[in-house]
Amino acid sequence: DTDEQRRQALQQMGGAQKRQYEAWREQLLGSLAYTEALIDFGEDADDVTTAALRHAVEQVGDLRGQMRRRLADGGRGEVVREGVRVAILGPPNAGKSTLLNELAQRPAAIVSPSAGTTRDVVQVTLELGGLPVLLSDTAGLRRDSDDPIEMQGMLRAASEANQAQLELWVFDARAPPEASSDLDAAAAVAMIEGSDEALGDGGSGGSRADGAASVAEGGGADRLLVLNKVDLIERGPEGVSAPPTAAVLASGLVPPERLFALSCATGEGVPGFLAALGKLVQAPQRP
Ligand SMILES: Nc1nc2c(ncn2[C@@H]2O[C@H](COP(=O)(O)OP(=O)(O)OP(=O)(O)O)[C@@H](O)[C@H]2O)c(=O)[nH]1
Ligand SMILES: [Mg+2]
Structure with a gap:
């Protein structure tokens, strides 16, 4: 050299x-x-x-x-220096920002009942399992948006997913993912109509080709799936119902140890999720 x-x-x-x-x-x-x-x-x-x-x-x-x-030591020095990058992804209103605040233990991101609240990437650093973690909350991914600012947010979300070692997908337990394309930020962004305009804003600096390429390179990150808002799942007459995880497990989208059902509102399932997340950031595995 x-x-x-x-x-x-x-x-x-x-x-x-x-x-x-x-x-x-x-x-x-x-x-x-x-x-x-x-x-x-x-x-x-x-x-x-x-x-x-x-x-x-x-x-x-x-x-x-x-x-x-x-x-x-397998690049651990790198991780210690920069922190494990974890991106929170998922549809609007699933509770992504609520989960970020829960993990950060402070109201870092704006939470509201209206879908499409988060546009910019909101980042917090925290320590999990003894390692620094750079946690990013992102704009909700949806295919039917016609708001250029929201689209710009989604492109930023996809770019964040691209850089993450761990993707934390959050869904409303009442509307879980059904296909692998539901857990694919690049695919979601590729579906955005008129993403030319959104890209033209200069935020991610460049043409559609650049933007598409930068998100298409993604994949390969470890993935976790959180079904949030289990407090809103209808309980049967005996107080029981089919667990919200059943359908997702049947579809084989993620292995059981990568699937969590919880409620940010009641705290149900949060400690178990935190413990698992702490272990995972210590040893992120690429599939
Ligand atoms: N009942 C219930 N409500 C929740 C839970 N978690 C979040 N919410 C509510 O769901 C709404 C949306 O939460 P956000 O955290 O803003 O959702 P988001 O995924 O960040 O949404 P976008 O930024 O629009 O993509 C808010 O009104 C939250 O208070 C939960 O576990 N149970
Ligand atoms: Mg949000």
């Missing part, structure tokens, strides 16, 4: 990593200078220079061990 490339790469790194790599570089250069000097004056090698050479060799061996361990 050129010096310029190295400088740029270091610039993009967080402080801790940068210090680590710079320290390695210094040590390597030191050992190299030492070894070169020893070679130059090799003729009059004595016990001192032999011991010094052994020291340099040991130091390089030790560095190699450190680098191996660093490479073997």
